[in-house]
Amino acid sequence: MEGSQWIPTVCYQCKGECAIIARVENGVLKEVRGNPKARGKACVKGMAGVSLEYSPDRLRYPLKRVGKRGEGRFERISWDEAMSIMEKKLRDLRDRGDAHKLTANFFPHSITDPKWRFLNAYGGFINTALPHCDSAKIVGFIRTMGGVPNHHIPPAWFTVPKGGIMILSGRRPFGGLEDAAVPRDILEARERGAKLVVLDPMFTPEAAKADWWIPIRPSGDTAFFLGMIHHLIMNDLHDADFVKKWVRDGDFEKLKRYIADKTPEKMGEICDVPAETIKKLAEACAAAPSVGVDSFKGVMLGNAMDFAHAWTIFLCITGNIDNPGGQPLPDLIPLSPVSPGPAGPDLHELGWHRTGPDRDKFAKYSFIMEPTWYEAQAIKNGGLKILITAESNPALTEMGQNEWQKAVCMTDEKGEYMLELLVSFEIMMSETARYADLVLPDKSYFERWELLYMPWWYNFGHGLALRQPVVEAPGECRHSNIVMIELGKKLFPEYFQFEDDIAYYDIQLKGLGLSVKRLQEIGGLWSPGTLGFRKYQKTGGFGTPSKKLHLYWEDLEAPPWNQALPRPDLAQEYTDNAKSYPFFLVSYRIIYHSGAGQWTHNNPQLRDRVSGFYENPLMINSRVAGEMGLADGDRVTIESPGGSIQVRLKLTEGIRPDCLGLAHGFGSTIGRVATVGEGVASNILIPDSGSTLEWQDVVGGESHVSTRVSIVK
Ligand code: SF4
Numbered sequence: 001m002e003g004s005q006w007i008p009t010v011c012y013q014c015k016g017e018c019a020i021i022a023r024v025e026n027g028v029l030k031e032v033r034g035n036p037k038a039r040g041k042a043c044v045k046g047m048a049g050v051s052l053e054y055s056p057d058r059l060r061y062p063l064k065r066v067g068k069r070g071e072g073r074f075e076r077i078s079w080d081e082a083m084s085i086m087e088k089k090l091r092d093l094r095d096r097g098d099a100h101k102l103t104a105n106f107f108p109h110s111i112t113d114p115k116w117r118f119l120n121a122y123g124g125f126i127n128t129a130l131p132h133c134d135s136a137k138i139v140g141f142i143r144t145m146g147g148v149p150n151h152h153i154p155p156a157w158f159t160v161p162k163g164g165i166m167i168l169s170g171r172r173p174f175g176g177l178e179d180a181a182v183p184r185d186i187l188e189a190r191e192r193g194a195k196l197v198v199l200d201p202m203f204t205p206e207a208a209k210a211d212w213w214i215p216i217r218p219s220g221d222t223a224f225f226l227g228m229i230h231h232l233i234m235n236d237l238h239d240a241d242f243v244k245k246w247v248r249d250g251d252f253e254k255l256k257r258y259i260a261d262k263t264p265e266k267m268g269e270i271c272d273v274p275a276e277t278i279k280k281l282a283e284a285c286a287a288a289p290s291v292g293v294d295s296f297k298g299v300m301l302g303n304a305m306d307f308a309h310a311w312t313i314f315l316c317i318t319g320n321i322d323n324p325g326g327q328p329l330p331d332l333i334p335l336s337p338v339s340p341g342p343a344g345p346d347l348h349e350l351g352w353h354r355t356g357p358d359r360d361k362f363a364k365y366s367f368i369m370e371p372t373w374y375e376a377q378a379i380k381n382g383g384l385k386i387l388i389t390a391e392s393n394p395a396l397t398e399m400g401q402n403e404w405q406k407a408v409c410m411t412d413e414k415g416e417y418m419l420e421l422l423v424s425f426e427i428m429m430s431e432t433a434r435y436a437d438l439v440l441p442d443k444s445y446f447e448r449w450e451l452l453y454m455p456w457w458y459n460f461g462h463g464l465a466l467r468q469p470v471v472e473a474p475g476e477c478r479h480s481n482i483v484m485i486e487l488g489k490k491l492f493p494e495y496f497q498f499e500d501d502i503a504y505y506d507i508q509l510k511g512l513g514l515s516v517k518r519l520q521e522i523g524g525l526w527s528p529g530t531l532g533f534r535k536y537q538k539t540g541g542f543g544t545p546s547k548k549l550h551l552y553w554e555d556l557e558a559p560p561w562n563q564a565l566p567r568p569d570l571a572q573e574y575t576d577n578a579k580s581y582p583f584f585l586v587s588y589r590i591i592y593h594s595g596a597g598q599w600t601h602n603n604p605q606l607r608d609r610v611s612g613f614y615e616n617p618l619m620i621n622s623r624v625a626g627e628m629g630l631a632d633g634d635r636v637t638i639e640s641p642g643g644s645i646q647v648r649l650k651l652t653e654g655i656r657p658d659c660l661g662l663a664h665g666f667g668s669t670i671g672r673v674a675t676v677g678e679g680v681a682s683n684i685l686i687p688d689s690g691s692t693l694e695w696q697d698v699v700g701g702e703s704h705v706s707t708r709v710s711i712v713k
Pocket of ligand 1: 016042
């Protein structure tokens with residue numbers, strides 16, 4: 001890598017995975033920008049990837065725990081020793097007939113990820129980092145529209161026509177990015193005459209740019225949408241032709257009966273929005289050429305399953321499915337199979353979350369569960385014996401972190417750890433790695449190969465992108481994919497007959513007339529060039545059994561849901577303890593620390609006092625603070641039924657009086673920069689997480705915004 005050159009690759013400072021170009025001079029990474037041949041944008045976090053790459057905290061050698069779990073005492077070992085420890089433990093577990101007691105906690109960048117293959121071959125399971133906020137919505141979309149897990153496909157904002165309506169419901173694409181190009185797309189759509197509507201308890205950067213900000217009560221989103229659905233149906237403002245043609249017979253009639261008493265007035269009381277506002281937006285949507293709704297992350301409103309249901313019903317009855325400006329559906333391009341392929345567990349039988357242990361109990365849940373919660377439960381139940389984490393930090397960044405920490409340290413009557421092996425692949429020491437038996441130095445996203453195929457994702461939806469090494473990795477770093485391929489070759493060679501990751505990707509690319517080399521030659525990006533609208537017309541319908549849209553979810557008729565159409569009520573946690581804990585805690589994301597946990601925490605560019613985000617003060621409405629005798633900068637204790645933390649106050653007009661806002665993802669305890677910066681972890685406040693989450697399990701794992709809190713000076 002002599003001289004200076006720009007090399008196309010893919011960012012991974014967050015899960016948006018934007019196409020970027022990296023400037024490399026004499027083998028040193030100097031600069032990152034958005035790839036002009038793709039969507040052309042990189043955010044502040046993406047550009048700060050240079051600091052991450054050269055962090056003094058990078059792990060360089062495999063480490064083995066020598067103290068107790070959590071003590072953080074390790075010794076350097078060789079890769080050979082690390083591999084043989086893993087191989088032996090994995091063989092033992094499988095030979096005992098307990099292969100399903102292996103779980104991997106990682107964010108699968110793509111279905112091309114070889115770690116999937118390993119887990120399928122072994123019979124283990126995956127916990128992804130997805131569940132916090134969108135799993136119920138993923139499953140909701142599958143129920144209504146069928147097909148592959150759509151994951152989160154936001155509206156293609158660049159296709160919104162003049163007069164189209166863009167609704168961001170608890171979604172903060174400007175401040176909690178998953179695609180650096182989305183803010184531009186939304187603002188350009190506005191410039192050509194589309195309207196932006198923001199439902200959010202806080203006055204966010206999106207609200208500042210919106211035509212209409214509706215400061216909704218947290219968790220009121222389902223009621224808000226049901227109020228609009230009532231108004232549309234009762235006034236014949238819905239798209240009757242679309243409904244007649246594409247909604248399953250009988251579903252609309254059931255919905256009409258159900259919605260009859262969900263008036264905007266009643267729903268307005270639940271979501272604390274005037275009925276006139278609900279009606280006005282419903283009428284505007286009925287008259288608009290398109291309506292797109294995005295939720296998913298950002299402020300993460302509660303009752304996810306019900307909201308997913310109300311959201312999809314709204315899109316269906318307004319005909320905004322797979323149209324310009326509406327809800328896109330994925331357009332899959334076929335990758336070639338790598339034969340023979342391991343079958344993997346049956347998702348329908350075992351639950352969407354691929355739960356191994358406790359399957360009788362957990363399989364009834366219809367969406368992916370909170371990984372930290374699930375892992376803590378499974379360890380305690382003796383159902384999780386080997387846990388492998390990669391680029392995830394359940395000991396800090398997910399609710400239930402305390403229970404997780406306790407669970408991984410639990411011992412049986414012989415004094416042995418109930419979790420027999422904990423392996424952490426990371427690029428720098430993390431809270432999770434500190435508990436691990438083996439800490440394995442991973443390659444950063446600037447040092448490794450990956451074929452990214454994400455038909456449901458933002459940037460290269462409908463295409464492929466190549467992540468390629470732009471610089472050498474330090475020390476003895478190895479990419480986790482290579483490690484899992486090597487283990488696969490030892491444990492079940494029949495499924496790992498290819499040489500390495502590149503050979504694996506080449507097989508997958510073959511049917512498209514591509515290879516890794518060819519992809520490299522053409523700039524690392526490939527797309528069939530079609531976004532495609534109303535594909536269901538050409539394919540004879542949707543992916544549901546009836547080929548029509550399913551508004552009525554009969555599989556939820558049975559307990560514990562007892563509800564085949566969406567409930568409008570607030571999450572139960574909002575009404576419990578309301579007197580003792582008068583505020584709703586809004587746990588929100590910010591661009592500096594969204595999506596990459598330790599990597600962004602420990603990045604000097606992102607924790608800078610002036611240009612970065614140094615701490616996470618508690619946002620409180622100025623009037624309310626005044627009434628309570630609190631001033632800007634005061635230190636207060638936030639208490640919830642689950643715990644308490646101390647934090648500094650920040651007064652603002654931009655939050656509902658009944659809410660407190662706390663940026664999520666802070667509280668790191670490891671790393672040279674992370675420990676210098678201030679900040680607190682909001683997870684500690686989440687009640688019950690890691691022990692019981694019965695109601696949240698039913699409505700969709702959204703405890704982050706179902707937390708009632710109080711504050712005292
Ligand atoms: S949005 Fe995420 S993937 Fe895109 S440039 Fe920013 S950090 Fe990187």
